[in-house]
Amino acid sequence: MYTAGVDVGSTQTKSIVLDENGRIVGRGIRMTGADVVRAGDEVLAAACEQAGIETHEIVYTIGTGYGRFRVATGDDQVTEISCHAKGAVRLHPGTRTILDIGGQDTKAIRTNAEGEVVDFCMNDKCAAGTGRFLAAAAEVMGLDVSEIGPESLKSTEQLKITNVCTVFVESEILNQLSRGRKREDILAGVHRSIAGRSASLLRRVSMEDELTFTGGVARNPGMVKAVEERLGTHVNADEDSQYMGALGAAIFALERAQAGVHDREVIS
Amino acid sequence: MSYVVGVDVGSRQTKAVVIPAAGGEGDGLVLGRATVYTHFDLNGAAERAALEALADAGAVHGDMEYLAATGYGRYQVAERDIQITEITCHARGAVELMPDVRTLLDVGAQNARAVKVEPSGRVTSFRMNDKCASGAGRFVERVAKALELDMDQVSALALQAKEPCEISSICAVLAESEVINHVTNGETIPDILQGTHVSISDRLTSLVRQVGLEEPFGLTGGVSHNRALIHALEQRLGMTVCLHADSAYAGALGAALLGRQRALQLTQAPAA
Numbered sequence: 001m002y003t004a005g006v007d008v009g010s011t012q013t014k015s016i017v018l019d020e021n022g023r024i025v026g027r028g029i030r031m032t033g034a035d036v037v038r039a040g041d042e043v044l045a046a047a048c049e050q051a052g053i054e055t056h057e058i059v060y061t062i063g064t065g066y067g068r069f070r071v072a073t074g075d076d077q078v079t080e081i082s083c084h085a086k087g088a089v090r091l092h093p094g095t096r097t098i099l100d101i102g103g104q105d106t107k108a109i110r111t112n113a114e115g116e117v118v119d120f121c122m123n124d125k126c127a128a129g130t131g132r133f134l135a136a137a138a139e140v141m142g143l144d145v146s147e148i149g150p151e152s153l154k155s156t157e158q159l160k161i162t163n164v165c166t167v168f169v170e171s172e173i174l175n176q177l178s179r180g181r182k183r184e185d186i187l188a189g190v191h192r193s194i195a196g197r198s199a200s201l202l203r204r205v206s207m208e209d210e211l212t213f214t215g216g217v218a219r220n221p222g223m224v225k226a227v228e229e230r231l232g233t234h235v236n237a238d239e240d241s242q243y244m245g246a247l248g249a250a251i252f253a254l255e256r257a258q259a260g261v262h263d264r265e266v267i268s
Numbered sequence: 269m270s271y272v273v274g275v276d277v278g279s280r281q282t283k284a285v286v287i288p289a290a291g292g293e294g295d296g297l298v299l300g301r302a303t304v305y306t307h308f309d310l311n312g313a314a315e316r317a318a319l320e321a322l323a324d325a326g327a328v329h330g331d332m333e334y335l336a337a338t339g340y341g342r343y344q345v346a347e348r349d350i351q352i353t354e355i356t357c358h359a360r361g362a363v364e365l366m367p368d369v370r371t372l373l374d375v376g377a378q379n380a381r382a383v384k385v386e387p388s389g390r391v392t393s394f395r396m397n398d399k400c401a402s403g404a405g406r407f408v409e410r411v412a413k414a415l416e417l418d419m420d421q422v423s424a425l426a427l428q429a430k431e432p433c434e435i436s437s438i439c440a441v442l443a444e445s446e447v448i449n450h451v452t453n454g455e456t457i458p459d460i461l462q463g464t465h466v467s468i469s470d471r472l473t474s475l476v477r478q479v480g481l482e483e484p485f486g487l488t489g490g491v492s493h494n495r496a497l498i499h500a501l502e503q504r505l506g507m508t509v510c511l512h513a514d515s516a517y518a519g520a521l522g523a524a525l526l527g528r529q530r531a532l533q534l535t536q537a538p539a540a
Contacts, residue, residue: 167441168378171378
């Protein structure tokens with residue numbers, strides 16, 4: 001028996017397939033793009049292929065993320081907040097607080113040992129402190145998003161980015177470059193700026209250790225370091241960070257399936 | 269003949285105007301004008317704008333008696349004789365162009381400023397947003413870019429709107445994705461563009477109300493070229509927006525006028 005979680009984010013769509021023991025057997029990821037339904041279908045197909053199974057072998061699928069209602073194969077939907085908590089506690093059982101930085105929003109989530117959400121707070125009003133801020137910085141510098149974190153780690157000189165607005169920060173970066181400031185120093189400043197915004201969000205949910213960093217941005221080593229330095233604590237971050245929402249969704253799907261709820265009619 | 273040049277180094281564009289070193293009324297006041305893109309060499313932009321404006325006035329560099337700089341890059345203008353803040357310059361310039369105006373809104377690429385002004389051009393109160401692009405020209409630029417349009421197409425297209433759609437994102441960056449969603453959902457380009465203008469107008473209106481809106485109300489800054497945005501603003505405010513063909517040059521003109529006043533004071537003062 002297999003279950004799946006599909007996380008349709010603003011930037012990327014992710015999918016996880018679990019076997020009946022809750023082991024991850026397949027992963028799929030792609031850019032969400034304009035065709036949200038297709039993105040969901042494709043990542044699920046990719047995850048199934050990796051698992052070496054047919055799509056119809058999935059008994060229950062849960063959609064999450066902003067496009068969760070448009071997951072064609074979704075039997076039900078769960079918010080990404082619940083899914084991130086569920087996934088993070090599964091991978092890092094000591095997790096009590098989660099920082100999820102996605103393409104367009106940032107969330108601070110407090111959870112209990114069961115992966116149930118205790119409190120959360122989010123910024124989805126403005127791109128400051130989200131992945132978009134980093135993407136804008138990368139674009140201005142002509143770098144790929146995957147390159148900016150490692151680049152920022154080479155920084156030797158402290159440089160403060162003063163603009164909060166993503167639009168204005170692009171000009172600020174160009175200005176700094178034209179003044180001869182080093183790329184890595186500017187990038188380190190950009191990472192610290194986001195870490196500062198994350199810290200204030202985390203304060204609002206009364207952060208407790210351990211902190212698990214999820215979402216696509218958690219794969220950026222520069223960001224992990226900036227958050228660790230800012231908070232003065234260790235941060236759990238790993239290769240599966242960006243699959244955390246999909247993982248949580250797949251776990252919910254497995255729980256439903258095990259409870260015998262595997263028919264669309266039964267739940268609706 | 270000698271001239272005073274006012275240069276307004278904005279984040280996007282640098283504007284310069286040339287006025288006579290003495291006299292000049294009405295149409296005889298602004299003798300030359302020029303707009304160049306600022307890019308990163310702020311001083312270079314100021315130099316180019318000043319030279320082009322002088323050429324427009326049929327003058328050369330040697331005819332420039334005094335150079336007054338304003339705008340965010342005013343301290344980078346190497347040749348300046350004086351630098352004056354934007355608020356003061358915009359108010360002074362706007363009152364010269366639209367003498368009756370009591371409340372002013374200056375909207376540039378990165379700033380929006382609402383100013384209450386006396387007939388003399390003296391500023392009595394002001395409010396500004398320079399922290400985020402939500403109520404500035406860059407918001408429209410980002411939306412236009414997301415829709416793959418040139419800025420000079422925006423206004424004419426937006427004026428064709430039948431039912432402006434609601435743009436709920438305040439953030440210019442997040443609005444880009446929202447706009448693309450609207451396209452996917454079959455909304456028309458004019459409706460999306462005018463929806464964008466309405467949403468910016470809402471924020472500009474609340475900025476203006478904070479200084480106490482008093483008619484007549486005038487608009488200056490680069491955005492004063494955007495007729496569709498002005499239309500949205502008029503609807504939101506429920507009043508006519510006063511404009512002048514030189515509205516975008518209000519800051520540079522104010523700098524020139526205040527600079528000229530300063531130059532006259534210097535020549536009239538007894539030699540030390």
